[in-house]
Amino acid sequence: RTVYVNGEYLPEDQAQVSIFDRGFLMADGVYEVVSVLDGKMIDFDGHLVRLKRSLSELSITNPLSDEDYLAAHRELVARNGIGDGLVYLQVTRGNPGDRDFAYPPADTVPTVVMFTQAKPGLADAPAARTGWKVVSVEDLRWGRRDIKTVQLLYPSMAKMEAKARGVDDAWMVEDGKVTEGTSNNAYIVKDGTIVTRELSHDILHGITRAAVLRFAQEAQMKVEERAFTIAEAQEADEAFVTSASAFVMPVVEIDGAAVGSGTVGPVAKRLREIYIEESRKLAV
Ligand code: PLP
Numbered sequence: 001r002t003v004y005v006n007g008e009y010l011p012e013d014q015a016q017v018s019i020f021d022r023g024f025l026m027a028d029g030v031y032e033v034v035s036v037l038d039g040k041m042i043d044f045d046g047h048l049v050r051l052k053r054s055l056s057e058l059s060i061t062n063p064l065s066d067e068d069y070l071a072a073h074r075e076l077v078a079r080n081g082i083g084d085g086l087v088y089l090q091v092t093r094g095n096p097g098d099r100d101f102a103y104p105p106a107d108t109v110p111t112v113v114m115f116t117q118a119k120p121g122l123a124d125a126p127a128a129r130t131g132w133k134v135v136s137v138e139d140l141r142w143g144r145r146d147i148k149t150v151q152l153l154y155p156s157m158a159k160m161e162a163k164a165r166g167v168d169d170a171w172m173v174e175d176g177k178v179t180e181g182t183s184n185n186a187y188i189v190k191d192g193t194i195v196t197r198e199l200s201h202d203i204l205h206g207i208t209r210a211a212v213l214r215f216a217q218e219a220q221m222k223v224e225e226r227a228f229t230i231a232e233a234q235e236a237d238e239a240f241v242t243s244a245s246a247f248v249m250p251v252v253e254i255d256g257a258a259v260g261s262g263t264v265g266p267v268a269k270r271l272r273e274i275y276i277e278e279s280r281k282l283a284v
Helices: 022-026 044-057 066-079 153-164 207-218 230-234 266-282
Strands: 002-005 008-011 029-037 085-092 111-118 132-138 169-174 177-181 185-190 193-196 222-225 238-243 247-254
Touching: 002 066, 008 066, 022 085, 029 044, 029 266, 044 066, 044 085, 044 207, 066 085, 066 111, 132 153, 153 169, 169 230, 185 230, 193 207, 207 222, 207 238, 207 247, 207 266, 230 247, 238 266, 247 266
Parallel strands: 132 169, 132 247, 193 222
Antiparallel strands: 002 008, 002 111, 029 085, 085 111, 169 177, 177 185, 185 193, 185 238, 238 247
């Protein structure tokens, strides 16, 4: 694989960053994951807007122009022959040359790393036909989940808990209400209304979420932005999650209880189709 490091395209075994990089020592960095379908980037502008917001919230200087980010995505997709897959982009505060809790001077050069992952048939994931099973876990993450930082240890622990319990993912719960999945936003459907938690510091502002809610409203579906409980989700007609890599993924079981019929419901199925079809048209 050819990867990108600070302006250079290199074979992955030749790519290097410093052991003093703040990303390595302190998880002081942010990331984005963009899906690629037919060699084109899905929802690219949205991901770029969020990247710049994450950087700004952490006072990390944005090292590249919008055009540079897009050009690097396209270059990596071309060099690696990606039809369907992902591009991972990470920007960390860089290498101050030593370890210190205080941020280094603002002119410290951020580290930019990008790589691709091939996922043939990404839009036809078999799991979308059977749906995911999830379990609930307590949400023990920090209080700024709206910033897409690389500190992903708790979501990794939650994913391992889900795997240990034989299911696909975990829904995190705080003060009795679902915040989100380990790497996706969570939804239920009840009597035709789509319910998902409102935006705040408690959840990541999903780019797929924004697009799916827009398409839902354009298709005259009702949308309610509010938090819901696990009990409410278990009694809903349908449930699903959204993310750049899973698109719209139905959820058919929560903590061992079937949601609705226990099979993929019509709203999740339709939203998945609309999302994939419409975003392909807007891909760059
Ligand atoms: N919530 C969390 C915690 C995530 O990590 C992600 C994506 O990685 C999402 C939601 C979905 O965001 P997006 O649709 O922008 O991929």
